[in-house]
Amino acid sequence: MQQTPYPSHSRRTFMKNAALAGGVAAAMTLAPTGRRASAQPGRSVAIFGAGPAGLTAAHELVERGFAVTVYEKLDAFGGKTRSIYTDSGGGQLPGEHGFRSFFGFYHNLPDTLRRIPFPGNANGVWDNLVRLNAAMIAGMNRHNLTVPLPxxxxxxxxxxxxxxxxxxxxxxxxxxxxxxxxxxxxxxxxxxxxxxxxxxxxxxxxxxxxxxxxxxxxxxxxxxxxxxxxxxxxxxxxxxxxxxxxxxxxxxxxxxxxxxxNLNNDTDGKGNDRVLNGPTTETWINPWIDYLRSIGVTFQLGQRLSGFSSDGAHITAATVADRSGARQTVEADYYLSAIPLDKFPDVLSDNLSAADPTLDRIRNLQSAWMVGIQFFLRERVDLANGHVGYNDAPWGLTSISEAQFWRRPLTTYGDGTVQDVLSAIISEWEEPGTFNRKSAEQCTPEEIARETWAQIKAHVDDDGDIQLTDDMLHSWMIDPALTGAGTPEISYDDAIFIQNPGSWSDRPDACTAIDNLFLAGDWIKTGMNVACMEGANEGGRLAANAILHASGSPSAPATITPRFTxxxxxxxxxxxxxxxxxxxxxxxxxxxxxxxxx
Structure with a gap:
């Protein structure tokens, strides 16, 4: 059977760990849920980035006896997967970077979800997944197509x-x-x-x-x-x-x-596509942080990785800075960067490049804007029992109607009048809008919201079955990572990695030539290959396994489920x-x- 060519370092790491693990399975330091093995000398790990990749690595390592500290530049956990709350009169409404899917062919991430306890759930956070039953490809002029899933x-x-x-x-x-x-x-x-x-x-x-x-x-x-x-x-x-x-x-x-x-699905009976039954922070990220803290992970929020100090091919310390610019030195046995692709070149010094010249190729990798915008509605509107793609929308829109899947009513948020969240993503920022004839990158936040709403209505309302009207609209929120909208200084701080042609050769392995520096994320070389939560989870597992091998740990490596062929x-x-x-x-x-x- 042909195998996807995993990165050489990662493949060697996995195989050596598997060999190390053989014969010691009965003495594994992997502890049951709610406990971790005692940290041993020489096994401290500093992880930078509290998104899915960094948290996955922390999860795998702390359960195998490592002392783990996670540093995150934001004041919240979860990276791009976190919920982003906006004030609205009587309280806060739940927004997000953009909606997310848990496809049936994900295997590594569901394993992690099952290992995160959640009150009342026999299978932890995994039980918070809800299957989708349909998808809609919407077009203007009554060209809508809704198909059942599967x-x-x-x-x-x-x-x-x-x-x-x-x-x-x-x-x-x-x-x-x-x-x-x-x-x-x-x-x-x-x-x-x-x-x-x-x-x-x-x-x-x-x-x-x-x-x-x-x-x-x-x-x-x-x-x-x-x-x-x-x-x-x-x-x-x-x-x-x-x-x-x-x-x-x-x-x-x-x-x-x-x-x-049905040849490649996680054994869950939840179909080809799933979503969480509430805001991501409430149904996944917070329980994850609670669990990791309970078994020994330490977190430091508001701390941005600003650089590494090295002695040849060995990291001697890292530096983090808070929002005021105050710096502190971080010392550990192993250093894991799980920061986004576009942020890593900022910490890539000449010393690091000299120690591992392949790291310079990371600068060739590209990212793109996919910006979330939420429309909070006074009425529940189920456009489809799943995702909607707006085929004729020049701004590359997709969306999902959240309330139908959430366990907690939307009326318990904000001022109590919101009944649904139409969560959309804008992925094309250079094409003229249908109605204002301006590109999204030229628009103010108000113009972005108005044009996006108009494009969605133009696709949906012509179909005749479901109507979106302006009086339904309570308010809206754009991902706050978008700044300077409507000015030449517009920027976006949460860009995603794109797999442009030829980029595989520029993507790094989880291991580097620096003996105690490791990388995690969906942008390193993974079997999943594309930017997604499954890829980030796999990247975190690859990095954890590389650290296990570098430390000589006898623990079994984190399981990485290969792609189905x-x-x-x-x-x-x-x-x-x-x-x-x-x-x-x-x-x-x-x-x-x-x-x-x-």
Missing amino acids: FPLPFSQFPMTPQGFIDSVASVFESLFRLPLPEAVFAAERLAVYVSSSTERKFGQWERMTWTDFARLDNSSPEYNRFLGDGFIRELVATKSRNCSAHSIGLVGEEYVWSLL MPLWDPLKLIDRELYKAGQPNIFDVIDRRYPTR
């Missing part, structure tokens, strides 16, 4: 041949997504090309190509773009097809197809490996036989 597949078992796979997938595209038959077949063939590609081709060819070019989006119908373009892809991957590698989107697309076939396609991948070596296209790539120069 999709009603036109076959009862997995097609046993590649041609059967293409025929079956094409029938799904034609019947459910209303693609013309030629485009439905073409779309199925493109998916077959990716799924049957060897690892060598995925990283050597598709990693270097945009999804737009791979899927031939520029010469396709609007219906085709609704599914294989940004209309639906944006709900699976936090990126845009024209600046993301075909390998990154193809990987998630393949994962989702296996999920639809379909055994039936393995022979085709072996054939494709030889075709790729010979400079020939994939056997299903019958439309365009051109092959890029390697």
